[in-house]
Structure formats: C-alpha cells, structure tokens
Amino acid sequence: MQQIFNFVIKNKTFLLFLLLFSVSLALTIQSHSYHRSKFINSANGLTGGIYGTFNSIGKYFDLEEQNKILADENERLRAILYNSETLNDSVSKYSLYGNTKYKVTKAEVYKNSYSLTNNYLTINKGQKDSIRQDFGVITSKGIVGIVDNTSKNYATVLSILNNKSRINAKLKSTDHKGSLKWDGKSPYYVQLEDISTFAPLKIGDTIETGGESAIFPKGIGIGTIESYEKDIGGDTYTIQIELFNDMSNIGTVYILQNLERQEIKALENSTNE
Amino acid sequence: MNNVTVTHSIRFIALLLVQVVICNHINFLGYINPYIYIIFILLFPIRDSRLRLLFVSFLLGLLVDIFSDSGGVHAAASVSLAYIRPIILKSSFGMLYEHQSVKFNNTDIGNLVTYVILATVIHHIILFSLEIFNISSIILILKKTLFSSIFTIILCVLIIVLFSRNRK
Numbered sequence: 001m002q003q004i005f006n007f008v009i010k011n012k013t014f015l016l017f018l019l020l021f022s023v024s025l026a027l028t029i030q031s032h033s034y035h036r037s038k039f040i041n042s043a044n045g046l047t048g049g050i051y052g053t054f055n056s057i058g059k060y061f062d063l064e065e066q067n068k069i070l071a072d073e074n075e076r077l078r079a080i081l082y083n084s085e086t087l088n089d090s091v092s093k094y095s096l097y098g099n100t101k102y103k104v105t106k107a108e109v110y111k112n113s114y115s116l117t118n119n120y121l122t123i124n125k126g127q128k129d130s131i132r133q134d135f136g137v138i139t140s141k142g143i144v145g146i147v148d149n150t151s152k153n154y155a156t157v158l159s160i161l162n163n164k165s166r167i168n169a170k171l172k173s174t175d176h177k178g179s180l181k182w183d184g185k186s187p188y189y190v191q192l193e194d195i196s197t198f199a200p201l202k203i204g205d206t207i208e209t210g211g212e213s214a215i216f217p218k219g220i221g222i223g224t225i226e227s228y229e230k231d232i233g234g235d236t237y238t239i240q241i242e243l244f245n246d247m248s249n250i251g252t253v254y255i256l257q258n259l260e261r262q263e264i265k266a267l268e269n270s271t272n273e
Numbered sequence: 274m275n276n277v278t279v280t281h282s283i284r285f286i287a288l289l290l291v292q293v294v295i296c297n298h299i300n301f302l303g304y305i306n307p308y309i310y311i312i313f314i315l316l317f318p319i320r321d322s323r324l325r326l327l328f329v330s331f332l333l334g335l336l337v338d339i340f341s342d343s344g345g346v347h348a349a350a351s352v353s354l355a356y357i358r359p360i361i362l363k364s365s366f367g368m369l370y371e372h373q374s375v376k377f378n379n380t381d382i383g384n385l386v387t388y389v390i391l392a393t394v395i396h397h398i399i400l401f402s403l404e405i406f407n408i409s410s411i412i413l414i415l416k417k418t419l420f421s422s423i424f425t426i427i428l429c430v431l432i433i434v435l436f437s438r439n440r441k
Contacts, residue, residue: 016327041339112398114300118344
C-alpha cells in the first residue's frame with residue numbers, strides 16, 4: 001500500500017498529464033462521432049454573449065454587402081410574385097416551401113468557421129425561439145446546415161462544410177438522388193455521391209435539396225455542377241459542386257421548422273416497428 | 274507573488290479573447306490561422322508547480338475548444354505542450370535552465386526563437402493530427418502544421434518581444 005502511494009506521489013505529474021490528456025482525447029473522439037458532447041459547444045451563455053458583443057461591433061463593416069444580398073433576394077422574390085400565374089409547380093413550391101408546412105425564423109450568425117475539417121456556426125436563436133435540434137438552416141441563396149446543439153438563447157449549426165454532414169440532394173432537372181458530403185478541402189466546393197450513371201449530367205446544372213428528410217423542403221438550391229467522374233465501381237458518379245453560398249461570408253440565416261415533422265416521425269417509427 | 278498571479282490571470286483572459294475573437298477568424302489564404310494562446314503556456318513561471326501548469330493549460334485549451342466547437346483538440350495539444358515544456362526549455366536554453374535562471378524578459382533572442390519554434394511545431398502537430406483525425410490525410414496535416422506554425426511563430430515572437438520589459 002505504501003508503495004502504491006509512493007508511486008503515485010513520485011509520478012503525480014505524469015499521472016495528471018495522462019488523466020487530462022485522456023479526458024481531452026475522449027472529448028475529441030466524441031466530437032468526431034455523430035452524437036456529440038452536450039457541453040463542449042459554443043451554444044451557451046458565456047460564449048454566445050462574448051461572440052454577440054464582438055459581432056455587434058463587426059457587423060457594421062459589411063452592411064453594404066448584406067444590403068446587396070437583401071436587394072438581390074427582394075428582386076428574386078418580386079420576380080416570383082409578379083409572375084406567379086405563369087409558374088409551374090416546382091418553382092412555386094420553392095417560393096412557398098410547399099403548403100406553408102415550414103415556419104421560418106431569421107437569425108444572426110455570431111460565429112462562422114470554414115477552415116477546419118468539422119465546421120460549426122453559432123447563431124443567436126435558441127430554445128426560447130422554439131429552435132430544436134435537426135432544424136434546417138438556409139440563406140437566401142442556398143443551404144447552410146442543420147441545427148445541432150441548442151441552449152436558451154443560442155444554437156450551433158452543423159455546417160455543410162463538416163465531415164459528419166450528410167444531406168439528401170438531387171439534380172434539379174431529373175429526380176436522381178444522392179447524398180451530399182464534404183471532403184474537407186475547399187470551402188467553395190462540396191461533393192455529391194451515389195448519383196446513378198443513368199443521370200444526364202451537364203456541367204453547370206443546378207443541384208438542389210431532395211426533400212426526402214423532414215429537415216429541408218424539396219428544391220432549395222445548393223450549387224452547380226463543376227465537374228463529375230465515375231466511381232471505382234463504375235455504377236455511380238461523384239459530382240463536384242460549386243456552392244451558391246459563399247460559406248466564408250454569412251451574415252443572416254433563416255431557420256426552417258417543419259411543422260409536420262412530429263407526424264412524419266411518428267409515421268416512420270410505426271412503419272419501422 | 275500576488276502580482277505575478279494577477280499578471281498571469283490577465284494574460285490568460287486577454288490571450289483567450291484575442292484567440293477566439295480575432296485569430297480564429299483570420300483564415301489567411303483560406304485556412305491558415307495563428308494559435309497565439311500558447312504564449313501563456315510558454316511564459317508560465319518556470320519555478321511554479323508543474324501540476325498547476327498542467328491544470329491551467331487544460332483549462333485554456335478547453336475554453337478555446339468550447340469557443341470553436343472543436344471537441345477537445347486544443348485541450349489535448351495544450352496539455353501535451355505543458356507536459357513536455359521542461360524538455361523544450363532544456364534543449365533551447367541549456368545551462369541557463371539547469372541553473373533555474375531563465376528570465377523570459379531579457380533572455381537571448383536566439384534561444385527564445387528556438388524555444389518558440391520547438392513548442393509551436395509540437396503543439397501544432399498534435400493539434401492538427403487530432404483535428405483531422407485521419408491518417409490518410411497526412412499530407413493535409415503536415416501542410417496545415419507547416420503554414421500555421423510559421424504564422425504562429427512570427428506572431429508569438431513579436432508579441433513576446435514587444436510586451437517584455439527592459440529588453441535592449
């Protein structure tokens with residue numbers, strides 16, 4: 001017994017190092033799996049408050065840019081509004097997100113990272129504004145990510161620039177579907193996998209959300225095809241997509257809450273049983 | 274003693290804030306960020322207890338992690354740097370460290386730069402290996418380590434030199 005105590009006292013630095021290092025390693029590994037830790041995230045009062053303070057100073061510097069984005073969005077919405085009779089179904093669905101199944105909340109981005117391999121955004125809406133996990137987040141141009149952790153006033157968003165992100169997407173012209181991933185290289189490009197080789201692909205074609213999950217409605221823009229190549233198996237394409245959004249410059253986002261999500265979930269659960 | 278504690282507490286908070294508010298968002302050439310918070314670990318009093326250094330480094334790393342949503346990568350890198358700091362000190366300051374007479378305020382600039390370079394490279398290799406966490410992306414890890422290290426080393430040496438008193 002004496003010897004054990006002596007050993008512990010003699011090696012206390014190393015043992016403490018080992019303990020702290022394994023704690024941080026555990027947190028790291030946990031952050032690489034889908035269900036991440038509930039407390040190591042920036043959706044809390046302290047970090048949100050500090051980011052908010054500095055954001056309120058910094059946001060004046062790109063007011064001009066944000067104005068331009070707003071004007072562009074207004075232009076597009078007005079074009080849809082004035083031409084609404086001549087539109088076909090798919091476009092009007094995009095403008096209205098179906099039959100008002102989605103509640104839209106606007107939020108300001110307090111923190112945005114795009115140079116890591118797992119990127120998250122912090123936004124200034126939380127449980128108080130009835131934001132919950134797995135809500136979709138978009139801008140006027142295209143998708144941004146999915147709400148991950150929430151606190152009372154803040155939420156973190158799993159960006160599409162994240163190795164864990166898997167979003168259902170399809171070609172705009174046809175219904176060929178695949179899953180959207182990111183290889184961690186450039187913040188301007190994402191990859192769409194598992195598109196059948198029967199799909200008619202053309203450089204510059206639009207890719208949009210597929211609407212198979214309850215997170216995003218069908219038809220929200222993602223980007224355009226930059227290049228594509230066959231997989232090793234030869235049955236599917238991997239497509240390089242240039243994003244509509246400039247992920248390095250995001251000021252205001254919209255959070256989409258699917259109002260029929262409970263019903264869809266309940267139905268899916270009862271089908272699985 | 275009290276004076277030293279206050280100085281280091283202020284340095285802790287200042288470096289943390291500068292790191293998470295400014296340095297994490299520089300993204301020079303798309304992905305190069307300096308990690309200047311390691312200055313705190315580098316300049317921690319040499320004669321203070323190592324256990325305290327380990328604890329404080331862990332706390333500092335964890336706070337940076339919480340701000341940047343990165344799990345525990347900064348905590349792991351900081352704790353490792355804090356643990357092997359004596360070896361780095363010995364190899365860069367040599368006899369001066371043996372005699373317990375290293376003073377960061379008025380040490381030789383060559384020794385100081387060696388110290389910062391060794392510490393930064395070790396910290397960054399651990400940081401980026403854990404962040405990318407994929408051995409097949411070893412090229413990406415080395416690239417990020419190299420470029421971020423250069424940025425960090427330049428900033429750290431500048432900050433240490435500028436903020437130290439009685440340097441000639």
